[in-house]
Amino acid sequence: xxxxxxxxxxxxxxxxxxxxxxxxxxxxxxxxxxxxxxxxxxxxxxxxxxxxxxxxxxxxxxxxxxxxxxxxxxxxxxxxxxxxxxxxxxxxxxxxxxxxxxxxxxxxxxxxxxxxxxxxxxxxxxxxxxxxxxxxxxxxxxxxxxxxxxxxxxxxxxxxxxxxxxxxxxxxxxxxxxxxxxxxxxxxx
Numbered sequence: 702x703x704x705x706x707x708x709x710x711x712x713x714x715x716x717x718x719x720x721x722x723x724x725x726x727x728x729x730x731x732x733x734x735x736x737x738x739x740x741x742x743x744x745x746x747x748x749x750x751x752x753x754x755x756x757x758x759x760x761x762x763x764x765x766x767x768x769x770x771x772x773x774x775x776x777x778x779x780x781x782x783x784x785x786x787x788x789x790x791x792x793x794x795x796x797x798x799x800x801x802x803x804x805x806x807x808x809x810x811x812x813x814x815x816x817x818x819x820x821x822x823x824x825x826x827x828x829x830x831x832x833x834x835x836x837x838x839x840x841x842x843x844x845x846x847x848x849x850x851x852x853x854x855x856x857x858x859x860x861x862x863x864x865x866x867x868x869x870x871x872x873x874x875x876x877x878x879x880x881x882x883x884x885x886x887x888x889x890x
Contacts, residue, residue: 711736730863737821780816786826787812793833794852801846806853814856817864824872832871 714720714729723729730737791811796803805811818824824832836855840846850858850867857864 778816778820780813781809782812782816784812784815784819786830787815789830790815790833791852793830793837794849794855799837799846799849800841801849804849804851806851810853811856814853818856818866818868822866822869822872824869824876828872828875829868832868832875835875836867836871 714723720729728739730739787808791805791808792798794804794806818829833855837846837849840849854867856868857866859865
């Protein structure tokens, strides 16, 4: 079975005992019980390391030209860029929808966190909104709606210096089980 670039990169880190070092440097991020590569991993790697991994991967189009600007350039992301459906997301945390004090959080913070989330994860608008409904309905069903997170914290909350995302957990659960899922407070919270 052919391995992808990141699988080979992981093996290289393991074999050279670099995992802890790369975590300290921020190249590997431990989030939601899994490791995630920092988007700028190539700019931190030496050219020799990229070439070793490139030779192992072979036939991978992106790696054919190791001097490609795609591998070297940093992608500038505008985290404050507007999201046309962000109000729909925020409204799910309104006092009218929750039946308790609202937790909408200011639009700038929510937009910034959602843009970060969209860059890190591959969930779409419909999955995000459905997973949010699942979260809120689960809390209502369990009688725990008073403990609902603010919508900004639901997207990301920094714990011990690492961003953790309840939204990502619910999106994953929604993908796996749909809207029925049989969730309880121990499963998700």
